[in-house]
Amino acid sequence: MPAIELSKAPQPSFTDPAQIRNFCIIAHIDHGKSTLADRMLQITEVVDSRNMRAQYLDRMDIERERGITIKSQAVRLPWRSAYDNQEYILNMIDTPGHVDFTYEVSRSLAACEGAVLLVDCAQGIEAQTLANLYLAMENNLTIIPVLNKIDLPAAQPEKFAEELAKLIGCQPEDCLRVSGKTGMGVEVLLNEIVKQIPHPVGDPAAPARALIFDSVYDSYRGVVTYVRVVDGHLSTRDQIQMMSTGVRHEMLEVGVISPEPVPSKGLGVGEVGYLITGVKDVRQSRVGDTVTNYHRPATQQLSGYKDPRPMVYSGLFPLEGSDYPLLREALDKLQLNDAALVYEPESSAALGFGFRCGFLGLLHMEIVRERLEREAGLSLISTAPSVVYSVTDGDGKELVVTNPSEFPEGKIMEVKEPIVRATILAPSEFIGTIMELCQQRRGTLLGMDYLSEDRVEIRYTLPLAEIVFDFFDQLKSRTRGYASLDYEPIGEEAGDLVKVDILLQSEKVDAFSAIVHRDKAYAYGMSMTVKLRELIPRQQFEVPIQAAIGGKIIARETIRAIRKDVLAKCYGGDISRKRKLLEKQKEGKKRMKMVGRVEVPQEAFIAALSTGEESSDEKDKKK
């Protein structure tokens, strides 16, 4: 058997870099990455079949359910290559598969010398995969193209081999064919990894430098930091230093994942493993940072460290006001494991006390919300997502606005909004539809290329705010789910943007304010006022609902006063019936919020704020 018994395999800390291969798998959600990883674990016998379970490496329920990887993983796989009968150590570095986590992906890629490009041969490459492929190519990684799900009846390996060959500049026959499900071709793939991917190169005598490519909070052990050693050596009991902050830590444990943590004496050049320092907060051990030896520090950081910068903001409010302290606790806990999550207290006249939270993107936002609800048992209302605007007011003062309520009143000189470069892959029959959608969303066409005869890559610049709204949802529904999207921020641009307020009986409802393009202000105002007219029950007085830009009303609806709410008859036997009915009605009445004099049911807020996101959530889950 080409598998090697663990105790006889090359040991961590003492492995010759020439025996090491570091690789990652680039794949779209659903294209079978986790299943392929499962087979690799089995074939290399690091997990025996008795302990095997599906999606072995996905740690969170959310990851398993939604088939996405949120955090990366690194597994040490001993392997004897059938080509030369030599022993090797393969480090498989799992990468997050979503555009929100592009930075994390880039750090995982930076820890590898090669990448397996895994594509479902019934579906072809998707936009996010393409983006990650380009990222890998920019990092000079060796790419091994692999067609998965070769066992499917709908498989079209020839067609998609052509596509891959064209993308990476190889021959179609260079594409390996595997089935993660049956294990077919997986041994060959492992041998090819050994053969094609270069081994790591570093200076064992130099001061230690290791790249942090992931950082995970564990409630028992504190923060577990995943690193790839570039130069030198890391050992237990070393004092280490984070180069971006200069902070010193005691190293309590070093080890490798195989696929459970196994402590070792240390990690040498090219090795991938974990460190435990007793730190309690992932923000002290950040992805992209360089770990060095405190007493013998390196002078030069590894390149590429960035602070995660939130792209999308939203207010999170507990449905029950009394849950506010619970929400704070849950956010504090989540932040231990999520350095990209930022939040600060916010109070809304309509929704009470909550937090303004910053996220890397919509998926990140969704995942955070879902984890808060699931892990802390909270029911939350989230306000419409907003991007980060730079607003210059009448006095020439520049403000960063992440919440419509911070938008200055009065004269505005300029508003700048974030712009992204979006890549859409789709069957060519949808070109017209996609261009129409992008045009509606203030997009500018950058270019278009055919990937194959009937598949096309379309590139646009778009305001991020347009994507955040319901772009993905629209794209999916207009292309019957065939289009895929990726985007990356490319800067800011000035836009004719205004804040639209929604007023109930002349009182502003802060939760419904939005910053939108002037051309769309009227449509937003109309849709909100109409929606609210349907959602808010009639009150004993007439309730005007208005949409306004500053002092100017742009849309108006009216909830007519309720005329009749009485049961005509009330005789002997009706009395207890009436009292019981009253008590029953009370039960349903609890969740009302007062906006001025207007009683607004909680559900109205939820429904009015879920502008198309609900359905995009559903689609995300399916995709």
Next chain:
Amino acid sequence: MEARADHLAFYIHIPYCVKRCGYCDFNTYTPAELQIQSSLEVISNDYIDLLVQEITKSAEVSEAKFVPSIFFGGGTPTLMQPSDLGRVIAAIKSHYTLTDDCEITIEANPDTVSLAMLSQLLEVGFNRISFGMQSALPHVLAVLDRTHNPDNVEKAVLAARSAGFKEVSVDLIYGTPGESMEDWELTLDTALALPVTHISAYALIVEDGTKLAARVKRGEIVIPDDDETADKYILADNKFRSAGLDWYELSNWSKPGSECKHNLFYWYGENWWGAGPGAHSHINGRRWWNVKHPATYKEKILSTGDPTQDSEILSAIEREEERLLLNIRLPRGIQRASLNAEQLAKLLPFVESGHLSKELWEAGQVTLTQNGRLLADKIVRDALTESLL
């Protein structure tokens, strides 16, 4: 207001009808439903015996001496022989003292009365009669499934007057599917042209389990919207007032002094005894109700003498709730002084919106205006009882 402990009003339930109307969910039975072959006369005689037994029982339980009102409802009380109905009144008289102004009412179907019968009713003690008119329009009556000929209402009312009834009332229903505003106006004018001293007018309630509810569910007929029904209420109230009939409860209007006392006892929280299947009773904060089916009722009366199905003792909060939800329906309303600060604060917007009389509010009284009467339940829920629960 505390109930007068030595007074007890009687409600006598007659659970029989020749035919069940489509909107009716009352506890009443047709001979076909009861699967009996015997004539109504035989039923009548037997049934009255049971009522007499329950009345005898009441005298053992109640400490009351005086009876200020007896009300025969149904069902169709006029299906019983006047002499049989008289036996009930006599039974009450044998255990209690009728007050000098004791009101004795019978509900009547305009089709089933004759001058002779009306005279007999007066003879056995009745002094007030209430006819189920509902509408002057045959097409509206047809939707309600009422069988009477609208012309018979006038005949019946005139007959009652000439027989000697001083207090004559008609019941009306508005908001029936297919009833236009003009239809309703015609019904109102027809009723007001009659020599009546009292009118009850109810917005139609589609009760679950009725034939009407099934037809609405199937989409055969459409319930008019609440705004239109509200307009009909306003029209009725205006017309009644112009004709000298003032509201003394949300759905009841009368000439001065012709208010139905029996109704008022319910709303004032007085004590009353309901006799017959499914009848409800109330004495000093305890409510109970009898078994519903006539056969079960008979069996209970004959075996244990007690036909009670269940009872409840009202908590202080429940009594307060009832006080509020009943009194708000009356022109005298509720004393502001009897309410707490939270209730008053919640009522204030209704004063501002014109649903509570501002003038009376300032005089210390919580009283519904014409528009306010249409929102009585909302006011009870949102302002009066929220802080109690």
